[in-house]
Amino acid sequence: MHALDIENVGKKYGEYQVLDQVNLQVAQGEFLVIVGPSGCGKSTLLRIIAGLDEHSAGHLRIDGRLMDGVPPAKRGIAMVFQSYALYPHLSVADNMSLALKQERVPREEIQRRVRAAAETLALEPLLTRRPAQLSGGQRQRVAIGRAIVRQPKLFLFDEPLSNLDAALRVNTRLELAQLHRTLGATIIYVTHDQVEAMTLANRIVVMEGGSVGQVGTPAQLYNEPANLFVAGFIGSPKMNFITEDAAAPLGAATVGVRPEHLRLTQERPRWSGTVQHVEYLGADCHIIVAIKDIGKLTVRTAGEAAPAVGDTVGVTPLPGKLLRFDAAGQRLPSSIASEVMPLRAHA
Numbered sequence: 001m002h003a004l005d006i007e008n009v010g011k012k013y014g015e016y017q018v019l020d021q022v023n024l025q026v027a028q029g030e031f032l033v034i035v036g037p038s039g040c041g042k043s044t045l046l047r048i049i050a051g052l053d054e055h056s057a058g059h060l061r062i063d064g065r066l067m068d069g070v071p072p073a074k075r076g077i078a079m080v081f082q083s084y085a086l087y088p089h090l091s092v093a094d095n096m097s098l099a100l101k102q103e104r105v106p107r108e109e110i111q112r113r114v115r116a117a118a119e120t121l122a123l124e125p126l127l128t129r130r131p132a133q134l135s136g137g138q139r140q141r142v143a144i145g146r147a148i149v150r151q152p153k154l155f156l157f158d159e160p161l162s163n164l165d166a167a168l169r170v171n172t173r174l175e176l177a178q179l180h181r182t183l184g185a186t187i188i189y190v191t192h193d194q195v196e197a198m199t200l201a202n203r204i205v206v207m208e209g210g211s212v213g214q215v216g217t218p219a220q221l222y223n224e225p226a227n228l229f230v231a232g233f234i235g236s237p238k239m240n241f242i243t244e245d246a247a248a249p250l251g252a253a254t255v256g257v258r259p260e261h262l263r264l265t266q267e268r269p270r271w272s273g274t275v276q277h278v279e280y281l282g283a284d285c286h287i288i289v290a291i292k293d294i295g296k297l298t299v300r301t302a303g304e305a306a307p308a309v310g311d312t313v314g315v316t317p318l319p320g321k322l323l324r325f326d327a328a329g330q331r332l333p334s335s336i337a338s339e340v341m342p343l344r345a346h347a
């Protein structure tokens, strides 16, 4: 039985179709991350799973039980928002226990669950503090603690780390991964952050314009994107796209190559061009090379010995690393990814 089963779910606001025929099954204990451009319907889908919004078509099941029309409190889910949504006048312990008190859980049981969650999240020394006396990361841990004590069937996270600074994000991300292992919980997690998606997910869902574009493991989406949209969305810096010459064989319209699959080389390079920009990041370097008749390509190299702006460099793709897409944007099987081609880069 699936922890969550979404069957042909649609959502309309008036005439505006926000979600269209969304189908998704989530296994027990799975960490599923939903990504997609702004406005593609990620939060709407999460709110529908939570019961905060009603879907206009299709069905939703949690643990096999039909949820259509079931109110949020009866779904066995807990949601953690970007904004934490803690009560400022309550202590950490009271924030964590409030929902359980409302559900009339016995006092000893509430204390036991709050203590256990506080231990898991290293919140024990903070239980008597108010939210204003906590850092952003600590507040987010309290919001997660408040979800844990409810022992939900399903955790929903809506960009929970986006209010944290870079260092805290990394820490809290590691804590979340650990928490998932400890609890064995089913988690559905919406984020804009590629690193969060790639590192936390068992599977990633890429949404596009209210529909599911592709579902797969992080490695599948990175190495075998189904189409141009997914290929361009997953990966930073972005995949390079090159338009094939009309004379190209086999009807491929676009060739994609990731920046780390291009090499700067002086010996018989595939292309020659001029370095336009160098982004030095310490461990690696992003070098943007302008190539006549091709356009701009981003090359990712190890940090040392980067060329200078204005240098002439040769660029060659690694063998077997080119992806080809047809005129409709669908990826062609790699068996026909011939590498002999004249190419132009996308604008």
Ligand SMILES: Nc1ncnc2c1ncn2[C@@H]1O[C@H](COP(=O)(O)OP(=O)(O)OP(=O)(O)O)[C@@H](O)[C@H]1O
Residues within 6 Å of the ligand: 013, 016, 018, 036, 037, 038, 039, 040, 041, 042, 043, 044, 045
């Ligand atoms: N209550 C509403 N009434 C009308 N349109 C809405 C409503 N809520 C959301 N929308 C629209 O539905 C679309 C999807 O919104 P949603 O918040 O789900 O997107 P998202 O993928 O989560 O975006 P973001 O990444 O920017 O948070 C958007 O175009 C939004 O303007």
